[in-house]
Amino acid sequence: MDFSHLTSLFALDAILQSEGFVIGYYVFTVATSLILVKETKNRFYDLKKGIKSIKFAPLTFGIVLGYVLLVYPYVDSIPVLNWSWLGYNIAFGPFADKGLLGILPFIPILIYMFIHINYVEELYFRRSKKMVIVWALVHIAMGVKVHMAIMLIPVGFLFKYIYDKKGLTHSYAMHFATNILIVITLFLSFVP
Numbered sequence: 001m002d003f004s005h006l007t008s009l010f011a012l013d014a015i016l017q018s019e020g021f022v023i024g025y026y027v028f029t030v031a032t033s034l035i036l037v038k039e040t041k042n043r044f045y046d047l048k049k050g051i052k053s054i055k056f057a058p059l060t061f062g063i064v065l066g067y068v069l070l071v072y073p074y075v076d077s078i079p080v081l082n083w084s085w086l087g088y089n090i091a092f093g094p095f096a097d098k099g100l101l102g103i104l105p106f107i108p109i110l111i112y113m114f115i116h117i118n119y120v121e122e123l124y125f126r127r128s129k130k131m132v133i134v135w136a137l138v139h140i141a142m143g144v145k146v147h148m149a150i151m152l153i154p155v156g157f158l159f160k161y162i163y164d165k166k167g168l169t170h171s172y173a174m175h176f177a178t179n180i181l182i183v184i185t186l187f188l189s190f191v192p
Contacts, residue, residue, distance in 0.1 A: 019094075022086065026094040029142075030109055033116040043115045050173030053162050057177035060155045064182060067151045075147045086143030091117075092186075100190035110183065118175040119168075125156070126163035126171055132156040 076082045088096045091113060093106030125135035136152035144152075155178070163171035 022090070023094045026090050029090055030113065033113040036116045040112075040115060043119055046119060046169045047115075047173050047176060050166070050169035050171070053166055053170035053174045054177040056158070056162060056174050057181060060158050060174065060178045061181040061185075063155055063158075064151070064178070065185065071151075072147075076145070078147070081147035081150075082145050084140070084143055084145040087145075088143055089139070090143045100187075103186070103190075107183065107187070111180070114176055114179045118179060119172050122159065122163060122168055122172045122175055126160045126168075129157070129160070132160050 090096075091110055092103050093110070095102030096106075121135060125131045125138075133153055133156070136149050136156050139149040139152055140146060159171045159175055162174050
């Protein structure tokens with residue numbers, strides 16, 4: 001019996017889990033937002049234009065929070081669904097697995113990234129239902145567990161609904177506000 005393919009998988013896993021790879025991947029992720037620095041002023045204008053749709057963010061945030069509180073513990077015990085190459089979203093920083101001290105220094109960068117990445121996500125991934133599903137599953141490349149990426153599908157469809165009814169700036173503002181609520185909740189979860 002040839003187990004060489006297993007050896008290759010273990011080697012790949014070791015590379016993906018190495019601190020150097022994780023830091024490099026994070027730098028790459030941040031760099032994609034930094035190249036858009038000249039667009040930052042426009043993104044603030046876009047947020048201002050779509051500000052009325054921020055009121056819908058508690059709905060999408062509620063889906064995420066409800067899932068984490070009620071469903072996550074059960075689904076996370078299913079091996080295929082709880083798979084993640086990293087174990088957390090790389091956007092929270094390369095040391096997010098260390099807890100609050102691993103996340104806190106990267107919060108300003110994360111918020112800056114949301115300003116650009118959320119706009120790009122809404123621009124490209126709300127054009128069709130298929131792209132909404134692609135958007136949710138792309139989160140796996142960010143280190144998110146498979147079941148969390150699947151949970152993002154209905155959230156993405158709510159963003160698409162706002163995109164279709166009110167336009168890009170509104171779905172962008174809603175998406176940005178949802179992510180800010182998630183970051184605030186994550187931060188508060190570390191406070192005793």
